[in-house]
Amino acid sequence: MSTWTIILAGGSGSRLAEATSGVKKQFLHYLGRPLLWHSAATFAAMPSIEGIVMVAPAEELETARALFNECAAQSPLGVPVRWTVGGRRRQDSSAQGLASLPAECRRVLIHDAARPFVSAPLTQRVLDALECFDGVVPGIPVTDTIKQAQQDLVSTTLPRHELFAIQTPQGFRTAALDQAHKTVADHGIDVTDDASMLEYSGGRVGVVAGERSNCKITTAEDLRMLTASPSTRIPCTGWGYDVHRYGAGRPMKLGGIPITNGPEIIAHSDGDVLLHALMDALLGCLGAGDIGEHFPDTDPRWDNANSSALLTDVLDWCRFNGLILRHVDMTVVCQTPKLQPWKHQIRKTVAALLGLAEHHCNLKATTEEGLGFTGHKEGIKAIVLVTGERETPTHESTFPESR
Template sequence: MSVWTVLLAAGSGTRLAQASGGVKKQFLRLAGKPLYWRSLATFAQCPEMAGIVVVFPPDDLDEARAELTALLAKKDPGVAVAVTAGGVRRQDSVANGLAALPAGCRTVLVHDAARPFVDAGLIARVLDALAAGAGAVIPALPVTDTVKEARDGLVVRTLDRKSLAAVQTPQGFDLGLLRRAFAAAGEGCDVTDDASLVEHLGLPVAIVAGSPENRKITNPEDLALLAERAAPAHPVVGYGYDVHRYADPLKPGKQPARPMKLGGYPILGAPEVLAHSDGDVLLHALTDAILGCVAAGDIGTLYPDSNPDFDNMASGVFVSEALILARSKGLTISHVDLTIIAQIPRIHPHAQAIRLNVAALLGLDRSQVNVKATTEEGLGFTGEKKGIKAVAVVTGLRRPVTDPDAPAS
């Protein structure tokens, strides 16, 4: 099948006008982009899709075309994209979209941009039914409410909900059949969906399972759906590990020896550590763990020890800078688990002070920070009292940021 989609983004959105500040619903922002882009990106990811015609309101055509061109320049969807103006009625907008299709198109999907949460599975069900021979296909959901026919404020009759279905888009068609249905309908026929035109020809329309998530943004209360879906958070874990050698007081080296700090807390009487910065092994591991949550590299890349500006730098600065960077990328830290590995000094007397210091540095409650210590039973360089290790695990939620250059969701 040579498949194209006509994406209808030409409505006036009068029912939402007051709640949206006059912005037409297809141009409301979702994850920093206009609402119609969400559907465009979803359809573009379907392997069968050759292209998409976006139908905009005539009054907004130039501005909308310019914004779409800018979006396409930043993120190529991988399919052809064309633009045309809509008409007075929905079916007029569809007709204009059909007129913009290329000669090679044989199958068309028609989708309302006001349904931004359409998914690939639903699109595939429509395409599979068309591939199996159906000339027209609609997705639908069973009606669960009791439905009554009413007139002048009175019930006329109760309809059998077993025979009713709530129809969604995308609706799929053999292009030749849909064009024939439009021609037969004439100017006097006014319908709310394209399958109705095929029904007027007396031809069958197949039904596939719709999706409860494929909601339409229509009324002011529907705007809450955009807020909920704008930036779904996902859990992330960052891991950090660092090692520092102890200074040998009998063999002074070229690298400076620093008084030991752990989590920014001075450990009096402990061995000095060799380091370019202040040598806080715990905060160095923590910095790497924070950076790991947002895939931002490591402390050595961002703050190399070859840079003299970082000579004896307080490691809390590294943590703070990493935290600013991570927050700009949507990270909210929920928990920090820190482990110090050393034969000396004894960490237990300082653990709570370190915990409070780290919690304050991160802006967390102390219940969100755990500090523990262990030895390596005399094994390895830590067991031989030659150095100290630290491990940090940071867990949190990362919410996609509003970034016009980010890939389409």
């Protein structure tokens, strides 16, 4: 199903104007590149995203395009990028983006350029949930008590367990969002996000778990999030190794990909030896033990657990502890099956799960020339090396309580 992303970079940035000397927030720099570039690079690295539409202010369209192309010359995105001008309201800019999509686009993501920290796993959650809804939004459960008031008088306390702070990217079936735009335009309705249009027009909108790291640069205080410098980070490496025995058990999966006609795997979870080694390598970057400590095979919760879902948890922990992935090198060792038919798909899928470009995610397959347990076709093993950067740790790695 053809999927494109619209990145809204057409805002005026009025709330930040004084703090930025009039520079609009989409043109502010983070790690040497403008905000309007960062999320585009994340989306372009995902196999499911076929192209990007950038929406910029009419008076600064060429400036935005030039800055963007300068970044793309250094780090090619590998997907087509279209440009259009924004409108007075957010929904006007969104409509301009929709009009620029190719006719075959069936799913669309709408994202704010002022959220430069968006991740591939979050985006994939939105797209996966879109199978069941007309639109999907990522949300963070509200932890404060929220009261509704008129002037200085509180009228009611809202049920906190039903409230979410909504983020982008928001995902939509393109036809449903297009119809929602027409409906609110016909009724003269102003909205603050695209999902509101779908709600107003009767569409079904689902919510998935957002990420607290997916912050939006809105106020002067938020500018502190853009001051991270490479000099405040240290390089780190993590090494992962895992082995599984062949035998009656689980169908073989590697990197989340089913291996047709491969030997069955004896395992408590789904037995994805490659993702298990990858998770151990990531935990190694954090100095946080191994997957056996976090997902023990004595716990029934992990019986036949999907390793891709466990990897999402580990990646959330990595972001929570300030880890930025740079490169992953993976090796699978087995005498059987021959992995050449699946290598490209495995590499592409793992890169998408990690939010890395494919050229920063390497996969090798080899044998041990008939030696040892792999050579005797008794099992399979995987070795993974992860390189990254993290802020200098001042305490032991900690994990959110979301599990």
